[in-house]
Amino acid sequence: MSAPAPVPALPVTFRPTVTRTVLLSVGTVMFVVISAIGLMLEQLSTGERLSFILTALLFSGVLALLSRPKVVADDTGVTVVNLTRTRRLEWAEILRVNLRPGDPWVFLDLSDGSSLPVLGIQPGVAKERAIRDARALRDLTESRSARDDDAR
Structure with a gap:
C-alpha cells in the first residue's frame, strides 16, 4: 500500500487542462478557417464577409467560455x-x-x-x-x- 500523497502547497489551481487545450485549439482553428472562407469568397459583400467573421468570433467565444x-x-x-x-x-x-x-x-x-x-x-x-x-x-x-x- 502506498503512502498518502502530501497536501499540495498553496496556492494551487485545478483545471481540466486537456479539455481546455482542445477547446481553445478548436476555437482558434474554427475562427481562422471560417474567417478565411468568408474573405476568400469573392461574390460576398463586405457585410456578408463581416458576418462570417462575427460568426467565427461567436463560436470561438463560446468555446473560450467552456474552457474557463x-x-x-x-x-x-x-x-x-x-x-x-x-x-x-x-x-x-x-x-x-x-x-x-x-x-x-x-x-x-x-x-x-x-x-x-x-x-x-x-x-x-x-x-x-x-x-x-x-x-x-x-x-x-x-x-x-x-x-x-x-x-x-
Missing part, C-alpha cells in the same frame, strides 16, 4: 470559477468534497446546506488526474478545517 472553469485554493479559501459565475468560499464553508462514480465533475457540500458544482475538476477526459485533484482538494479542505478548529 477552474478552482483556485489559497490560504484563506477556495475560488470556484464555473462557466459564467465565480464564487469565493472560506475553508470553513466547505463540509465535503464529492466525486462519486458517474459524476460529471466534483461537488462541494457547503455549510449552508447547498451543493456547489466545481466544473474545474472533471473526470471526463483525464479521469485519474481528476481523482487526484479531487483528493488533493479534499485533503486541503480537511487540513484547513482542522487548522480552523484548532484556532478557535
Whole structure:
C-alpha cells in the first residue's frame, strides 16, 4: 500500500487542462478557417464577409467560455470559477468534497446546506488526474478545517 500523497502547497489551481487545450485549439482553428472562407469568397459583400467573421468570433467565444472553469485554493479559501459565475468560499464553508462514480465533475457540500458544482475538476477526459485533484482538494479542505478548529 502506498503512502498518502502530501497536501499540495498553496496556492494551487485545478483545471481540466486537456479539455481546455482542445477547446481553445478548436476555437482558434474554427475562427481562422471560417474567417478565411468568408474573405476568400469573392461574390460576398463586405457585410456578408463581416458576418462570417462575427460568426467565427461567436463560436470561438463560446468555446473560450467552456474552457474557463477552474478552482483556485489559497490560504484563506477556495475560488470556484464555473462557466459564467465565480464564487469565493472560506475553508470553513466547505463540509465535503464529492466525486462519486458517474459524476460529471466534483461537488462541494457547503455549510449552508447547498451543493456547489466545481466544473474545474472533471473526470471526463483525464479521469485519474481528476481523482487526484479531487483528493488533493479534499485533503486541503480537511487540513484547513482542522487548522480552523484548532484556532478557535
